Amino acid sequence: MAKTLHVGKLRFPLDRRYYIRKGAHIWILPQKGGTVKLGMDSFLTENAGYLNYISLDKKSTVKRGGSLGSFESAKFVSKLYSPVSGKIIGINEPVLKDPRRINKDPYGSWIVELQASDLEKDLLSPELLEEAGDIKEWIKEELRRAEADE
Amino acid sequence: MLFLDLPPMHWDETQLLYHALGRLGIECLALTSSIEPYVCVGFSQGIPVEVDTEYCRKHDIGVFRREIGGGTVFIDRGQLLIQLVLRRDREGMPAGQANLFRRFLGPVQEAYKALGMDAEFRPINDLLVHGKKVSGTGGGEVGDCNVVATNILLDFDFDRMAGALRCPSEEFRNAVRRMMEENLTTVRKETGKIPPPAGLRKTVRERYEALLGPMEPAELPYQVEAEMERIRVELFHRRWVGDRGAKKAWREVKVRGGCYVAQVPYEGNEVLLEVREEKITAASVVGAPRREKWLGALVGQAYCEEQVINMIAEMAGH
DSSP states (O other): OOOEEEETTEEEETTSEEEOSTTOOEEEEEOGGGEEEEEEOHHHHHHSOOEEEEEEOSOSEEOTTOEEEEEEETTEEEEEEOSSOEEEEEEOHHHHHOTHHHHHOTTTOOOEEEEESSHHHHHTOTTEEOSHHHHHHHHHHHHHHHHTTO | OEEEEOOOBOHHHHHHHHHHHHHHTOOEEEEEOBSSOEEEEOTTBOHHHHBOHHHHHHTTOEEEEOSSOSOOEEEOTTEEEEEEEEETTSTTOOSSHHHHHHHHTHHHHHHHHHTTOOEEEETTTEEEETTEEOOOOEEEEETTEEEEEEEEESOOOHHHHHHHBOOSSHHHHHHHHHHHHHHBOOHHHHHSSOOOHHHHHHHHHHHHHHHHOOOEEOOOOHHHHHHHHHHHHHHTOHHHHHOOBSOOSSEEEEEETTEEEEEEEETTEEEEEEEETTEEEEEEETTOSSOOGGGGGGTTSBOOHHHHHHHHHHHHHO
8 A cells, every 4th residue: 555645635645646737637657567557636536526528539649748638527628638758558448438436536547558658758857746745735735726716 | 818899700600719719828808699599518418419400400500519518508699608718827727627617707796796686606617596597607628728608698598498409208308498497597587678788798898807907808810710710620520529428327407506307217118307406306207197106205315326227226116
């Protein structure tokens, strides 16, 4: 079981990295053989309400920062951004069929698996956080922005 | 930030407009209305599932599938369309999808108040007057921008909306029609009149300027018109138009938050459910000459997709 950072009711397992591009809230979990699994973090699932649809673009590769597709939650459609470049080698069909699985288990419900083309370089991006202190600071700022309107 | 105070546009242009503005990254408040009636479905929906295209063809009603969220809406001259396009990296952009509506529907709520209607915001994206919905709202990322598209319901054609929806039975259509009357209202219904458009547009602009700062009035830029023509091909492509959207276990129409009409299949029959405030308030078997006793047990139950089929199967079996 990975160590987990708790920020209020949100949790962030520390075995993965978090993509902080504005509004992205994506995690990636490197696997053996240079592949990564990609999913959504608990900030997104708590603040966006139930996910009711995910649609992946019909393409086989993605560039770092590019869109893999879109998802709808809370009547709002957002892009699913990839923090790494690579080839799409796996799609979690049960999650696509029932996106609410992500609300129930954001860290067990990966969406896409990529064969990264330059993982070492992509992991150096300052937009990918790994350290608990950095993640905490980022999430606190996101919560401040979210709560400013409540 | 631009302020586009546009005359009525053709139905497809009213939708292409914010898609183009977002893709070009032009921050803007655009006000317009549609010359012709049309039905517009959200990103997660499919035209083949939501729309009675035969009815629409017969009645000259356009059909559009947008890239942003929200449900099916019927749009005609009776609505002032309000489209807000803001860059995502703009200072003060709220985090969390639901908060965007809370923030950016505020000026529309105030515009209703200026008309003498006590509008309240109900999460996620409804504006209600006396518990009835007075606007249809959706949002999404388009290019580097967030778009919130909403409207002020000056008047509404309930019959055409009910006619344009794909309904699995006439009972379903009648229930949708009735529930829309119960749960939607308009400026005309509430105040007995429709305000002069210029004054209303001025009020909306002023309320948004109070939130976002001064805006620069402009004509529709040529580059936006060109982009609208360019993306028309994509948004009318048969793959996009023919997509069935999210898979649903049964046909359901959401009238407003918490209120639905659903037709649920079971053992070769279909049960029609009316749901108010997330609870089943009426249930009947479609086409059945008389009410079956067991249906009464469904009334008062929470409307939860995962449980409804089990509940019906269990009750019908006893």
